[in-house]
Amino acid sequence: MNTDLTSNLNALNDAQKAPTLHKDGPLIVIAGAGSGKTRVLTFRIAYLMSQGVDPFSILALTFTNKAAREMKERIGELVGASEAKNLWMGTFHSVFARILRAEADKLGFPSNFTIYDTQDSDRLIASIIKEMGLDKDIYKYKQVRGRISAFKNSLITVKAYYNDPDLQEADAMSRRPEMGAIYKEYVDRCFKAGAMDFDDLLLRTNELLNRFPDVLAKYQERFRYLLVDEYQDTNHSQYLIVRALADRYQNICVVGDDAQSIYAFRGANINNILNFQKDYPDVSLYRLEQNYRSTKTIVNAANSIISHNKNKIDKVVWTSNDQGAPIQINRLITDAEEGRYVASSIFEFKMQEQRKNADFAILYRTNAQSRAMEDALRKRDIPYRIYGGLSFYQRKEIKDVLAYLRLLVNPKDEESLKRIINYPPRGIGQTTVDKLVVASKKHNLSLFETLDRAKELEVPMNAGTLTKLTDFATMIKRFQIENESLNAFEITDLVTKKIGLVQELKKEATPEGIARIENIEELLNGIRDFTEGQKELADTTGSLTEFLEDVSLATDADRDNDPNSDRVSLMTIHLAKGLEFPYVYIVGMEEDLFPSAMSMNTRSELEEERRLFYVALTRAEQRAFLSYTLSRYRWGKLIDAEPSRFIEEIDPKYVHHIKPKEEYHYKPLVNTSIFGEPAKIERTPREKEKTISSPTPSQLKKLRRIDSHESSSEIESSIELKEGMEVEHARFGSGVVERIEGDRNNKKAVIAFQGFGKKNLLLRFAKLKIK
């Protein structure tokens, strides 16, 4: 065995070593948060390779592409990068998209099939509803899409739907008797367009493995060792794929934590992990319960939260780490103030404890909450990076360019065609498109083919329009020919130049237009990097098809161009899974927001929200901060809020309620630290709530007005401080200015405080009072 590997293996604890060294046969690792789950997976793969297992026969399914990449890197460090390269690692979606490309013809799909994203699906469903003449208020496309997605994830095909009277009745009962018809039309249209949506990538893989035993056998042979990370978040469709592939050799290793199952809304079935032992009677079960990540306070507080759930595997996560600081709970008036509090707090910790920006994360339940945080961070010049939300590839201008590329790779792609047929405007309007759709149905041709042959098919339209159609078709066909001899970057460059999109945006000369041009340039850079990167890999060609697949399955977290830059991370709790940060702020701890109003109807929904909170809290290594507001902007209106029930569920011995300082709001010129005196806690937060005077509605209005003004810190920046001055700091008490350095916004002062020693404070933000 590689000596590096041996010495590294010795660094594992016994509980980690056991599953790592388990060679053949099924095993399940129930791993508590922060217990070294990823380590076990990486070492296990490295160990298998050291035992002579061919890397080509190992398939590891991870939850994100990023996780796969990082794991591959770490394995590369253990066994050598060239060997590690041959491992198959990725998300279910990306791995099986590749397999489906190779086998597409068996299912009647072109090998360069398009992957429809959620937006494509929505548009298609909306147009089907419209074409069928259904009431769009009853058939809401998002609900319909959700229903179809649920069917697919449970492997209910159109045929199965029609064979199941219960399903049909359920839809009829909810006044949607045409659900099956929409489902059928949607599937047909996707097929005709040579397109698969996200769910199809799994459903069609199942179809492939079920219908073609030889194909199944091929991949069973190929992937003799299977590893699945985050197994608690697999849905039924994924579960069946794994079971089918593992059936022959039973070398299946799944790792997960039932307490961190947070994807039920997209079909994840927690029973997959709860019942794993039933599926594989010979299974070895390993538990990792020692947490290496967090303080005792955080681990125990998290345990106290999850104990409120009924449906779980019993385990005790523990740690030998220090006790650590209590979890701070802050009450703020508005969401804007919450942002300011977080920014101030981060700032103070940076100064006092010499922390980097990257040591901090702000986690929230919904993407919309990021705005208040961004505003506050910007005001304090704290660099940050947002993950998720509207991802780069979902921006309009990017989707427009990509639509051209998708269309020339797969001319049957109806959604892409509709998107760009008149963008930039070329005089082909809705009426024409509608006529083409009708004709394409009549002749059973794709939309592009119909358009291309509009004349011979005698689609009724005037000569001018016909010419425009021909011009468009000619342009696309020219791109197709060019594409044969160009790589992904060159063809994209050509297309963006030829369609005149950039010129169009330049003409606008608006800030948004400029930003869009920059985005398109960034896209081009991204494609160049991609083609360069692919040159080194033997099994790929750097073709447009591959790039488009990468793009459609990439998440924003994958597009991290400078992972080393020092920034505060902002993301939803869902995206934070698997990550860790020294300091974690969990904001918006309010009823109806977290837990979400949509998830309080059933016990299981509420339990999932609670697991989500568990995930959030266990991201923290050293300190966690919770905050809630009394009112927050939602749909542009100020809504009253109530503290989340989850706050009360934490064992009170681990929390510390920060007493709200009203002066902070009423007199922004007075320098008060947001960290006031520790509140004495004998009561639950909700009881306490009553004793602390809540602002009256008119006061609230006044607060809001102050709130919308400049933050107090900016006003303070004008204070002229000189050496030798005596000052008062809300936290450090009184002190003497020893030295002033820096200029303008970055003016700093070294101040000797009594009892706290010397501190270097940035004047712009330090809350100082001159004595």
Next chain:
DNA sequence: TGCACCGATGTTTTT
């Protein structure tokens, strides 16, 4: 057919 404007409408979470 294209564009500017208006009102309705909706927000969980993501591959």
Next chain:
DNA sequence: CATCGGTGCA
């Protein structure tokens, strides 16, 4: 508060 779809006019 955004975005979307619909409407009405050039």
